[in-house]
Amino acid sequence: MYNEKVIKEFSDPQNVGELKNPNGVGTVGNASCGDIMKLFLRIENDIIVDVSFKTFGCAAAIATASTATRLIKGVTIEDALKVTNQHVVDELGGLPSQKLHCSVLAHEAIVAAIEDYKNNKINDK
Amino acid sequence: MIDKQKKIIYFDHAATTPLSKKAFESMIPFFMDDFGNASSLHVLGRKSAFAVTEARAKIASLIGAKTNEIYFCSGGTESCNWAIKGFLDKGTHIITSSIEHPSIMAPLKELEQKGIKVTYLPVYKNGIVKPSDLEKAITKDTALISIMFANNEIGTIQPIKELTAIANKHKIPFHTDAVQAIGSMAINVKDLNVDMLSLSAHKFYGPKGIGALYIKGGIRPNKLIHGGSQERTMRGGTSNVAAIVGCCVALEEALNNLDDNSKHIRVLRNTFIDRVLCEIEHCYLNGDRDRRLDNNANFVFDFVEGESILMMLDLNGIAVSSGSACSSGSLSPSHVLLSLGVPIESAHGSIRFSFGIGNTMDHINYAVDKLKETINKLREMSPLFLQVKGDSKFV
Numbered sequence: 351m352y353n354e355k356v357i358k359e360f361s362d363p364q365n366v367g368e369l370k371n372p373n374g375v376g377t378v379g380n381a382s383c384g385d386i387m388k389l390f391l392r393i394e395n396d397i398i399v400d401v402s403f404k405t406f407g408c409a410a411a412i413a414t415a416s417t418a419t420r421l422i423k424g425v426t427i428e429d430a431l432k433v434t435n436q437h438v439v440d441e442l443g444g445l446p447s448q449k450l451h452c453s454v455l456a457h458e459a460i461v462a463a464i465e466d467y468k469n470n471k472i473n474d475k
Numbered sequence: 476m477i478d479k480q481k482k483i484i485y486f487d488h489a490a491t492t493p494l495s496k497k498a499f500e501s502m503i504p505f506f507m508d509d510f511g512n513a514s515s516l517h518v519l520g521r522k523s524a525f526a527v528t529e530a531r532a533k534i535a536s537l538i539g540a541k542t543n544e545i546y547f548c549s550g551g552t553e554s555c556n557w558a559i560k561g562f563l564d565k566g567t568h569i570i571t572s573s574i575e576h577p578s579i580m581a582p583l584k585e586l587e588q589k590g591i592k593v594t595y596l597p598v599y600k601n602g603i604v605k606p607s608d609l610e611k612a613i614t615k616d617t618a619l620i621s622i623m624f625a626n627n628e629i630g631t632i633q634p635i636k637e638l639t640a641i642a643n644k645h646k647i648p649f650h651t652d653a654v655q656a657i658g659s660m661a662i663n664v665k666d667l668n669v670d671m672l673s674l675s676a677h678k679f680y681g682p683k684g685i686g687a688l689y690i691k692g693g694i695r696p697n698k699l700i701h702g703g704s705q706e707r708t709m710r711g712g713t714s715n716v717a718a719i720v721g722c723c724v725a726l727e728e729a730l731n732n733l734d735d736n737s738k739h740i741r742v743l744r745n746t747f748i749d750r751v752l753c754e755i756e757h758c759y760l761n762g763d764r765d766r767r768l769d770n771n772a773n774f775v776f777d778f779v780e781g782e783s784i785l786m787m788l789d790l791n792g793i794a795v796s797s798g799s800a801c802s803s804g805s806l807s808p809s810h811v812l813l814s815l816g817v818p819i820e821s822a823h824g825s826i827r828f829s830f831g832i833g834n835t836m837d838h839i840n841y842a843v844d845k846l847k848e849t850i851n852k853l854r855e856m857s858p859l860f861l862q863v864k865g866d867s868k869f870v
Binding site: 404411412 | 778779780782783786787790808819820823855856857858859
């Protein structure tokens, strides 16, 4: 069902945990659906200098969250917003069809965290 | 899972069991030497027919039935479908439990759309039907009662004898799906007073693709599979001779060793449950602790999702099963756990461990250690799990 790349990402996920000083946090999904993804961003000069995640969910949810953090680390928020669920799926070499929603969740988490960052910035002014 | 040499610790015997060596050896002649069609009149056909007849008689005697009350079919799903679909006409009513296997639930869902009324009896927190609920649910239209002997997910055992006493009083036929129980318990259809009973060989170290429906003499369900005159014209299709022979040998072996096997598995299972409940926080055993199959332990681990537990155990060479939505491909988690009143977010974190005769205490101890590591690792990753001064809670 899962390919080796997904298994590898799941067994050794990157950027797990909570950042100490995030300035953008996005939470998507809910426990009753069995999937929650929380993304923490540290953004400086519109560049994502640090990123981490916490996930409640299946192996695919963990693998896609880990992949998403790898794809957006060190990039501008503009470029991070261009990371689609398809990019995440491609990076993992494909996902089973019933698991594609996990990659959608990863994309939504990026959008939500950057949205949060932008709102914080407005409020700070 | 990548390392093919790695020995797998198999804790998924409720899904299927390895074929017993004795059963395997008994099957071999019927593939290439005695390959005849049991319906053929020549010598090869007669050899096969004789083997089927002998197996039928043996299986019947092992469960207290008469030879002509055993009907072979392709397995548990067909057997259950037959009992349900063969019995219900439009406008009638059936009573079942809310924790039946999909092979009962799915045909019932289809029949409901055709106007059959279905009552799903509750099972309460312990996963067991109350006989008084059955009594109350019976109406003048009730044509069939079907309640499983033991549950496939949580292993709880239903009070079948009390339930059949009620059915018998109202003269309503009673079917039980005994797929999980046969071979793990002594079952006598006469003593239980059931009218139909489903069994499947691969749950008791027999081959896959073979099962049977016991139909008590005098009970006549409609056919499910129409074809030749096999199974006394009740179920068409060339007899699966090798599988029938293997089914018989496996059942005989399982029941001959029942006491020793049950004791061995019960000790392992109890140690496992005790250690897990003692050493892992926020985890709960699902279903009645005592009135359950010897081989079953089913837990909920809060704050983590079942499929990721399963996959991480798999990476450690431990094979288990999960009731989470993610492993089933549907959106909602196990209907069995929800019927017990397990909250939906917890039901996503359920894991079934089902033990077998090949397991050892070393397996149990290794698995508990790996399970602890797995749960800790996944909880560290989970946004639902917060550790504040040693307290953990949902956030």
